Structure formats: C-alpha cells, structure tokens
Amino acid sequence: MTELSGGTALPQERRVVTAIPGPRSRELMTRKQAAVAAGVGTVMPVFAARAGGGVLEDVDGNSFIDLGSGIAVTSVGNSAEAVVRRAAAQLELFTHTCVMVTPYEGYVEVCEELAKLTPGDHAKRSALFNSGAEAVENAVKIARSYTGRQAVVVFDHGYHGRTNLTMALTAKNMPYKQGFGPFAPEVYRVPVAYPFRWPTGPEHCAEEAAAQAIDQISKQVGARNVAAIVIEPLLGEGGFIEPARGFLPRIAEFARDNGIVFVADEIQSGFCRTGRWFACEDEGIVPDLITTAKGIAGGLPLAAVTGRAEIMDAVHSGGLGGTYGGNPVACAAALGAIETMRELDLNAKARRIEEVMKPRLEKMAQRHGVIGEVRGRGAMIAVELVRPGTKEPDPEATAAVARHCHQAGVLVLTTGTYGNVVRFLPPLVIGEDLLNEGLDVVEEALANLG
Numbered sequence: 001m002t003e004l005s006g007g008t009a010l011p012q013e014r015r016v017v018t019a020i021p022g023p024r025s026r027e028l029m030t031r032k033q034a035a036v037a038a039g040v041g042t043v044m045p046v047f048a049a050r051a052g053g054g055v056l057e058d059v060d061g062n063s064f065i066d067l068g069s070g071i072a073v074t075s076v077g078n079s080a081e082a083v084v085r086r087a088a089a090q091l092e093l094f095t096h097t098c099v100m101v102t103p104y105e106g107y108v109e110v111c112e113e114l115a116k117l118t119p120g121d122h123a124k125r126s127a128l129f130n131s132g133a134e135a136v137e138n139a140v141k142i143a144r145s146y147t148g149r150q151a152v153v154v155f156d157h158g159y160h161g162r163t164n165l166t167m168a169l170t171a172k173n174m175p176y177k178q179g180f181g182p183f184a185p186e187v188y189r190v191p192v193a194y195p196f197r198w199p200t201g202p203e204h205c206a207e208e209a210a211a212q213a214i215d216q217i218s219k220q221v222g223a224r225n226v227a228a229i230v231i232e233p234l235l236g237e238g239g240f241i242e243p244a245r246g247f248l249p250r251i252a253e254f255a256r257d258n259g260i261v262f263v264a265d266e267i268q269s270g271f272c273r274t275g276r277w278f279a280c281e282d283e284g285i286v287p288d289l290i291t292t293a294k295g296i297a298g299g300l301p302l303a304a305v306t307g308r309a310e311i312m313d314a315v316h317s318g319g320l321g322g323t324y325g326g327n328p329v330a331c332a333a334a335l336g337a338i339e340t341m342r343e344l345d346l347n348a349k350a351r352r353i354e355e356v357m358k359p360r361l362e363k364m365a366q367r368h369g370v371i372g373e374v375r376g377r378g379a380m381i382a383v384e385l386v387r388p389g390t391k392e393p394d395p396e397a398t399a400a401v402a403r404h405c406h407q408a409g410v411l412v413l414t415t416g417t418y419g420n421v422v423r424f425l426p427p428l429v430i431g432e433d434l435l436n437e438g439l440d441v442v443e444e445a446l447a448n449l450g
C-alpha cells in the first residue's frame, strides 16, 4: 500500500503513543488560540506532521487511521506520488501568471479532462476557480447570464459553501449562517427526498418530494423566473442523504421542460468518491452544469464549473475569472490526481470500500439501536444516530462516538442538519486492513455508549 501514496515512508498503521492531544499538540493549540481567529474551529485538536495512504501522523508521533480525507479531498491519498511529481515540476517552471494575463497549457488540459470525465457527450467548456463555493457562485452567475432570469432553487439539507451567495444557498443555520446575514436574495428552498425522514415513509418519498418541490417552484417562484436548480446528487454536509431514486431524474426533467439550468454540485461526491466519476451517473443524469472541487487536485485548491458549451459561453469575455483561479501548480496537481484515479482504478476501490464497510456497519446497526440508518455509496458512507426505537436525532451519542474514535487513533467526522451523522470518507487508496481496523474502533465506540 505504501508505494501507492506519497509520504511513502509512512508506516500504514494506527499508533497511539500519547494522550490525545499529546503535549506538542497542546502547546501548538495554545499558540493557535493566541494567533488564529476563534471562528476557525477544529474537529480534532492534534496538529498534523505528515500524512499519506490511509494515515495521518501528528506532531507527537501518533498515527491516525484517516477516515476523513480532509473532508473528501485527499481521495488519491495525501502527497500522492503523481500529485507531488507534477506539482513539483510545475513549481520549478512558474508558480503563477494569471490565466487572464497569460494562459498556460495545464489549465486547458484540466478543462479537457473535465470535458471527458463529466457525464454527457455534448460540447462542453470549463472555467477554473479556487474553492467549491467560488465554483457554485460562478455556476449561478453563468446560469443567470444564459437564461436572463434571477431565481435560484436549492433544497432542504443542501450545502454549497460559506461565501455570501453560497450561505444563502446553504440550508443549515449553525454554524454556517448565524449572525452573517443579510443573505443574497432570489434564493428559494424546496423539499428533498430524504427517505429516512420522509413523513409517509421511504416508498413514496421520491414521488411525493418531487411533486412538492415542483409545486412550490411553480406556485411560489414561477418556473419561468428560475435561472438554476442547484442540488447535490448525494448531499454531503446535510448528512450523506441519498435522494430517493427517481427524485433527481424528475427534477432534472422539470428543469429541462422549463428552460432552467440544472446544476449538479458534485464538490463532495465527485471524482470517484461514490464509485463513479460523478454520483449523478448512478441515475443517468446529465447535468447542464456540474461544480467540482475537493477531490479534484489531491489537496491543492482548485475548483471548476463544467457544462454545456452554449450555456458556459453565454458569458461575455472577462465576465468570469479571478487572480488565482486555475493556478498552474493546482492544475498540475489535478492532472496528477486524475492520472492516479485512472491508473489505480479508484472507482473500483471506492466500490470495494463500500463492500467492506456497509455489511459491517449494518451488522453493528442490528446490535446497536442507536444506528437508525446506514447509507451512502462508495467511500461516502454514513450512519445516522437516533435514540433507540425512535427517529429522534442523537447528536450527543454522535459526538461521543467521534470522541472515542479520536482518542483511539481513528479520525472520523460528523455531519448532518441535526449533527447526528457519523460520516466516513476514507482516502480511496486506504489499505483494507486499516479500514477494517478503523471499523473495529467504531464498533468499540458504539459498544462504549452503553
């Protein structure tokens, strides 16, 4: 396994040699508190020293099994060989020109790859940015420019970022929006097909949720005022919600019938994460625009909007851009990450991770009533925790499970509108032994809840 990842010398093992956090991390945490804004929170108070493959080593010599990938970013592993090789070569040549001043081949090559990898064989164009939120903002700008309309429709439990427009698009108040208003206008939120929490049960969820969403759009907004419908094909921060099958195609069809730009936000679910290049492929959806970031460049900041040529090209020259968007080093890293995804067939790896994780988590669900549901696809898997016998969210148990895992040397993340979802986003190159060991610790954590 080590030869698949950078940090190649890094032993692929869980190792806890100090209290968590250790003394060196505690020292650094004191400096952090004195120098870094309090609003920049931290999930696990240990400082990273090195990372690679399926592990992250801290400054005290503890080695954590990484089931988070820095929030679905280091899918190819940290410091992956091809990412380091290509980014380092680019660093030697030039670090920046600004593509709006002097373009370079790497930018074009990433856009060519995006055209090949995203669903649909129509003519496509891409524009590159620095962060996911920036990509989503630009998708909205493009859709508005193309349609001459203003309204944007988003969904319950949706997450699209933390900038002003994307805060408006994001559903959850705490911690993303509290105190940061006023938010951008012309944003409308409609129901999503969340099977586990659909009032009449999962069977009719897709149909009923789509009907409600379409009714609200038609009656409250007016379909002809809508520039874009923006949705995550597998909702990330909302709690790894898989919209009931049939919901997405129905919404995409409604968009098509009404001249609305259908935008798939695949920033978390894209680039092999769910066992396909993009999660929307599972239902044969061909989005008009697709936003990508996170997994795209092995950890370097890069994001993209990719879509139909006639929509993308509707914007006047100079209307899209930014000083750093599509930085040459980030582009080289992306080409290295994509090379790695192809060569190691990381889609197959993601599907294998699902095969290992889901049966084990489902077995845990039978033993522990606190698990209300196991869901997700590929290496984007979650458990939603509830008070046993009910669907009442249990954020305390969720925090306790995460804490136990952290103390035992396993990095897990929590998520969800109700803060009651433990999510697993391992690097796709993680070794199977390590993955199983991580799950052993999760099981221990559940047993420990009493």
Ligand SMILES: *Cc1c(COP(=O)(O)O)cnc(C)c1O
Pocket: 130, 131, 132, 133, 134, 136, 159, 160, 161, 162, 232, 236, 237, 265, 266, 267, 268, 269, 293, 294
């Ligand atoms: C993370 C995320 C974003 C925002 O990306 P940033 O790079 O943090 O700005 C947008 N949409 C989805 C679905 C995300 O998961």
